[in-house]
Amino acid sequence: FRLAGTNVTDASIAPLKSVTSLIELNLGGTKVTDAGLASIAGLGYLQNFQAPLTSLTDAPLNHLKGLTNLVTLNLYGTQVTDAGLEHLKSLKHLRAVYLWQTKVTLGGAEALRAALPGTYINTGAELAALATNAPAADKKEEKK
Numbered sequence: 001f002r003l004a005g006t007n008v009t010d011a012s013i014a015p016l017k018s019v020t021s022l023i024e025l026n027l028g029g030t031k032v033t034d035a036g037l038a039s040i041a042g043l044g045y046l047q048n049f050q051a052p053l054t055s056l057t058d059a060p061l062n063h064l065k066g067l068t069n070l071v072t073l074n075l076y077g078t079q080v081t082d083a084g085l086e087h088l089k090s091l092k093h094l095r096a097v098y099l100w101q102t103k104v105t106l107g108g109a110e111a112l113r114a115a116l117p118g119t120y121i122n123t124g125a126e127l128a129a130l131a132t133n134a135p136a137a138d139k140k141e142e143k144k
Helices: 010-018 035-040 059-064 082-088 106-115 125-143
Strands: 024-026 048-050 072-074 096-098 120-122
Touching: 010 035, 035 059, 059 082, 082 106, 106 120
Parallel strands: 024 048, 048 072, 072 096, 096 120
Antiparallel strands: none
């Protein structure tokens, strides 16, 4: 289920709490707030949750603790910090977490990786390394 646009709010997702068989939810770029995330707490079958480019912070990640079938979580461009990751450590089926452009530190990402061995944690560090090396490559191209 994908809700798109900035007109999607907490009220828009409130009815989802009764859709217990939902396995995928994408709220990317919506105006859903921390309070609205309580609506997904009972979605026990949810496997893929996407909330990139939203205003989510640490507190509502507590609502994800009951999503024991969650496999993929995308929090790109949110206000999540290391403290929020503590709520995810009990999600033993989690296999991929995307944390680019969040307030998560490398230490916080490593602590989550240690708690969930085998889980891919992407902080965007790989992209930062590429960007750091890019100017040198561009200079070589200019000399040719």
